[in-house]
Amino acid sequence: MTTETATEKQNKPLLDFIRVPEKYPAEDAYLWGTVCSACGAKFLGDRVACGKCGKTEGLKEVKFGPHGEIYVFAVVYQATPGLETPYVGAIIDLDDGVSVRGNVYGLDPTKPEPSWFGKRVKMYTEKVATDKEGNDVIAAKFKVA
Amino acid sequence: MRDVAIVGANMIKFGRYPDKDVVRLGSEAVLGALKDAGCTIQDIEVLVSGNLYQSNAGVGQRIMKEVGATGIPVVNVANACATGSTAFREAWLSVASGAYDTALAVGSEQMGKMGLLGGGGGGDRAYSTEGVMGTGLMPGVFGQAGVEHMRKYGTTQEQFAKVAVKNHHHSLGNPYAQYQMETPLEDVLNARPVAWPNTLYMCCPTGDGAAAAILMSAEKAKQFTTKPIWVAASVLTSDPYSERNPTMFDINTLTRNASKEAYEKAGIGPEDLSQVELHDCFATAELLHYENLQLCGEGEAGRMIDEGATKIGGKIPVNASGGLLSKGHPLGATGVANIVEIVWHLRGEAGARQVEGSKVGLAHVIGLGSACTINILKK
Numbered sequence: 001m002t003t004e005t006a007t008e009k010q011n012k013p014l015l016d017f018i019r020v021p022e023k024y025p026a027e028d029a030y031l032w033g034t035v036c037s038a039c040g041a042k043f044l045g046d047r048v049a050c051g052k053c054g055k056t057e058g059l060k061e062v063k064f065g066p067h068g069e070i071y072v073f074a075v076v077y078q079a080t081p082g083l084e085t086p087y088v089g090a091i092i093d094l095d096d097g098v099s100v101r102g103n104v105y106g107l108d109p110t111k112p113e114p115s116w117f118g119k120r121v122k123m124y125t126e127k128v129a130t131d132k133e134g135n136d137v138i139a140a141k142f143k144v145a
Numbered sequence: 146m147r148d149v150a151i152v153g154a155n156m157i158k159f160g161r162y163p164d165k166d167v168v169r170l171g172s173e174a175v176l177g178a179l180k181d182a183g184c185t186i187q188d189i190e191v192l193v194s195g196n197l198y199q200s201n202a203g204v205g206q207r208i209m210k211e212v213g214a215t216g217i218p219v220v221n222v223a224n225a226c227a228t229g230s231t232a233f234r235e236a237w238l239s240v241a242s243g244a245y246d247t248a249l250a251v252g253s254e255q256m257g258k259m260g261l262l263g264g265g266g267g268g269d270r271a272y273s274t275e276g277v278m279g280t281g282l283m284p285g286v287f288g289q290a291g292v293e294h295m296r297k298y299g300t301t302q303e304q305f306a307k308v309a310v311k312n313h314h315h316s317l318g319n320p321y322a323q324y325q326m327e328t329p330l331e332d333v334l335n336a337r338p339v340a341w342p343n344t345l346y347m348c349c350p351t352g353d354g355a356a357a358a359i360l361m362s363a364e365k366a367k368q369f370t371t372k373p374i375w376v377a378a379s380v381l382t383s384d385p386y387s388e389r390n391p392t393m394f395d396i397n398t399l400t401r402n403a404s405k406e407a408y409e410k411a412g413i414g415p416e417d418l419s420q421v422e423l424h425d426c427f428a429t430a431e432l433l434h435y436e437n438l439q440l441c442g443e444g445e446a447g448r449m450i451d452e453g454a455t456k457i458g459g460k461i462p463v464n465a466s467g468g469l470l471s472k473g474h475p476l477g478a479t480g481v482a483n484i485v486e487i488v489w490h491l492r493g494e495a496g497a498r499q500v501e502g503s504k505v506g507l508a509h510v511i512g513l514g515s516a517c518t519i520n521i522l523k524k
Contacts, residue, residue: 014274044392052386071389072296074288075341079276086338089280091289091393099389101279112341117296129272139277 012131014139017045020125029125029138031064033098042098066123067145068094070116075109086110092121092142106144120145146241150366150373151522153182153359154488156481159323159473162255162353167199170355171253172211174478178249178357179212183369186213189359190245195222195232195252196477208251223477225512226426227381228252229356230480234518236360237379246365252482253355254475283426284340284348286394286513291342291429298444300432302342306333307450308428309347309470315457316467318498321482323352323473347428347470354475356482374488377411377505377521384515391514396430399517400437400509407507407519408439415439418461418521419503420490422483424511425468435463438509438519457500465490465498480518483508487522 011020013029021027034043036050037058044064049056073090086109092102104121121142129137155177162170171194179185186209194205200223209219224231229252236250275282280289294300313328328336328346336344366373382403387395408414415438423438425431432446440461441449449455455463466472466486469479487506489495505523 014272014278041386041388072289072292072393074280074285074292074343075338076276076280076285076288077338077340078284079280080273083276085276086341087276089276089285089289089340091279091389093389099392101281101392103277103279114295128277131272137272139274141278 010135011138012135014128014137018125018138018140020138024138029140030066031094031100031123031140033062033064034059035062042096044098044100062096064094064096064098068092068121068123070104070119070121071099073104073112073116075112090142100140102140102142104142104144147243148363149237149240149360149376150363151358151376151484151488152361152366152369152373153178153184154357154485155181156321156356156478156485157354158321159352159354159475159478159482161257163257167196167204167253167255167353168207168211170255170353171196171204171208171251171357174253174355174357175208175212175249175251178359182359184359186215189215189217189247189249191217191236191239191248192219193222193232193235193239193248193250194219195224195228195250195480196254197223197225197228198254198256198476204253205251224516225514226424226474226476227480227510227512227516227518228477230483230508230510230518230520231381231516233358233481233484233520234379234381236358237376240360240362246362248360249357250360250481251355251357252478252480254477255353256351256475257353280340283513284343287427287429288340288343289393290396290433291427294429294433294446295342298447300447303330303334304447304450305342305428305432306330306344306347308425308431309333311450311456312425312464312468312470313346315465315498316471318496319467319472322467322471323350324471325467343427343429349426349469349474352473352475354473354478354482356478356485358481358484358488372492374491375523377413377523378407378519380407380410380519382406382517394514396511396513396515397433397437399515400434400511403517403519404438407521411521413505413521417505418507419505420462420465420487420500421507421509422464422466422468422486423509425464425470426474428470431463431468434509438507457498462500465495465500480510483510484520484522491522491524
């Protein structure tokens with residue numbers, strides 16, 4: 001048996017479809033996913049097959065973001081203790097043709113209005129937690145562009 | 146497929162039963178349904194039990210041990226919020242296929258006081274995605290679904306709130322509802338916001354409950370009743386691919402697919418329905434389903450609630466029971482209870498909330514993500 005002497009703190013993604021480079025934050029983290037070359041469907045993260053047409057061949061990894069717009073949202077008031085409320089929990093349509101869930105900042109959550117539909121947003125990443133091994137956990141968020 | 150009749154139907158009052166376990170709740174509903182049908186557990190050839198939170202705990206077999214373990218096949222079903230209605234459909238299939246002459250469907254659930262946020266934790270991790278990268282819990286998800294309707298058609302929060310006003314008003318006639326209370330529009334709009342546009346009164350409560358139904362072939366049913374209720378269609382769908390799903394659950398497409406198939410199989414159209422019990426887990430959902438079930442045209446749901454068309458006494462009463470908003474939503478029990486409610490109306494046994502002259506009723510349930518059942522019942 002070998003014993004690790006000094007484990008270096010790492011940056012870990014909150015979700016699998018966030019890729020955090022070794023040199024983060026000097027290098028930006030980004031979203032990635034899969035595109036099906038047969039039907040063109042796009043998905044966040046890895047796939048064993050295309051969820052639209054079922055093809056297992058021709059799946060290619062692609063990078064997504066950081067630009068997009070708000071499709072719809074809810075303003076969440078009742079949440080797990082510790083979370084800042086109310087917050088805008090949105091579905092973001094990224095310009096690359098895939099959608100992602102995200103918190104949107106830069107809007108007044110107490111005054112939701114129709115002008116938020118289609119509002120341009122930009123993704124950013126930041127540390128949101130520390131895991132049991134002491135690594136920084138990195139999440140993606142959105143701010144009004 | 147053979148014709149299938151509902152011969153027995155029963156539910157317990159939904160609520161909180163901290164002193165009973167889920168097997169006892171399910172057993173009470175089963176005994177009630179057996180009594181209603183005028184048969185005994187020895188007449189039942191197969192049991193299908195719907196329960197979500199104890200789906201690995203043999204709830205169906207434990208109910209049989211409680212009410213009379215005859216050794217018949219028992220199937221335990223879990224299918225999100227459509228668990229109970231999926232159990233009903235499996236029981237229907239058992240008889241419709243010709244494999245059995247009698248089947249019992251029971252749905253049960255004990256949710257205690259877990260509240261709306263139950264099941265939303267991050268497992269054994271010290272952190273969660275919820276509220277950090279958007280929201281995946283039901284209040285937010287159904288808030289977004291309503292907001293999508295706002296975006297497409299200009300529907301207002303007030304129109305969604307009117308669903309809660311109507312359904313809570315209906316509940317005053319339903320002693321089986323978890324909550325029976327009037328909630329005027331002003332109270333609904335001023336209630337604590339949960340996930341805008343839904344306020345507290347626009348969200349269904351969690352709770353405990355059970356419901357059961359006994360199904361028989363036409364030939365067998367004759368031995369027990371002169372007033373069978375017929376299953377004109379029993380349909381189950383899952384969500385087909387759509388471009389934002391599963392980032393954003395699609396509660397519409399699979400309901401549309403299910404309703405189209407159900408109307409075709411029943412040989413009727415939405416205009417032939419006397420009433421509908423649909424899945425109003427949140428007030429926003431009800432308006433979407435008016436369109437999904439073709440009760441009105443695209444974008445007309447807001448106007449439909451404004452005009453009072455879906456009240457008891459209106460053109461097409463929706464959720465005469467008070468809906469999930471008042472009746473409660475014990476997941477495994479909900480789908481069977483919707484069917485029990487329709488059966489009672491078709492028999493003219495629904496008491497103060499009776500939809501007069503009801504001849505054909507539709508029961509709709511959706512669970513994420515996603516399962517949709519539609520059962521059309523007729524006299």
